[in-house]
Amino acid sequence: MRQHVGWIAGTAAAVLVAAGAVTYAVAGDGGSDAAPAADSADAGFARDMAVHHQQAVEMSYIVRDRTDDVEVRRLAYDIAQTQANQRGMLIGWLDLWELPKVSSDAPMTWMDMGSMASGEDGALMPGMATNTEMKKLGTLSGKQAEVFFLQLMTDHHKGGIHMAEACVKRCEVKVEKRLSQTMVNGQESEILLMADMLRARGAEARR
Template sequence: MSPAFTRRTRWVAGSAVAVALLFAGAATVASARGGTETSGPPRTPSAGSADAGFARDMAVHHQQAVEMAFIVRDGTEDEDVRRLAYDIANTQAGQRGMLLGWLDLWELPKTAPDGQGPMAWMEGGAHSDHGGHDMAGMAGMAGTEGMAGTEGMDHDGALMPGMATRTELGRLREATGAKAEILFLQLMTDHHKGGVAMARGCTRQCTVPVEKRLARGMVEAQQSELDLMADMLAARGAAPRP
């Protein structure tokens, strides 16, 4: 068995353990609190609520971050980038498990209700204009329509703020060394900016206290990583994409 395979196996195993532990914790908290801070009767969000929409969309958003982290891990030997990728993969895989766990506890589907596209839950919509794809322009972003109406449209795989396109992911898979490091840091910077916007939306609109707390934690952690990635790009003679 090659050393690379052994390292990858250990990393995947570590991520799986983190997901299991955080999923169990999420189930315990949600079951105990019932979505409220008081001892009153549990309140289950509806399928069209901001709580459910954020859980669905952020789970998808996080999955791509985990994918990019695994890709760059195999594309560079730089320990700083690999360490950052490891931290992002573990954190976001664990949070994804929590979000999907809440949907299960609420007995809600993991796909949006008919007629709702990604980000339809977010008042005023959310946007990102990087890499040639303007999420605001896609959906009009008028009023509370968010991204309703985009379902079925193809945006090269980027249906939510900050998500990399299929073309960009392909470029990341092909890149190696410093080129891979810079592209990963740029793509992940865009990804985090979109994630922060979504999490802030949840802090304003979600009503389940434990979910709002998770969203606030996402904002703080990803903003810290944005600062770190800006420094890492500067050290490589590069900068975030405009």
């Protein structure tokens, strides 16, 4: 339990560091970007990806306590740290822009896909795990937990990449466009890594 608390504290610290760097990051972008509108791609991406990232962090916490495998635990730690950090930046930008962190619009409306957001059993956007899947992950252990986590996270990354690619094309704030491209690059690399990890465990991605 002490290790789990320490891990959460470390991730929380990363979020605070990211949030503290937000103002500098925006100012360092030339300071010429006007605050986007509440219904802009910039705001929509920030809101939706913050929610998407939060679930990835939660999944990483769960699997870390369900296996002793060093490789999987390291990957889960890296994902939690990275996505908690990025989430802090996204929320920080919404604060700087004085925009709401929650919208009445359906998720992904900013990329003309609001009607395609699932909402099924808690899966608010494509790639997100359902409530049932999250509960199942918490009941597994060892190799079963590792495989299910890798499958869930592969799906999760694919959905995240789709959104990040849309921001690269549609967002106007330069620093946010750069962050979204960083997400694409990092998650594509992790998908390849997770495919290798699944094969090593006699499994493969679900779709």
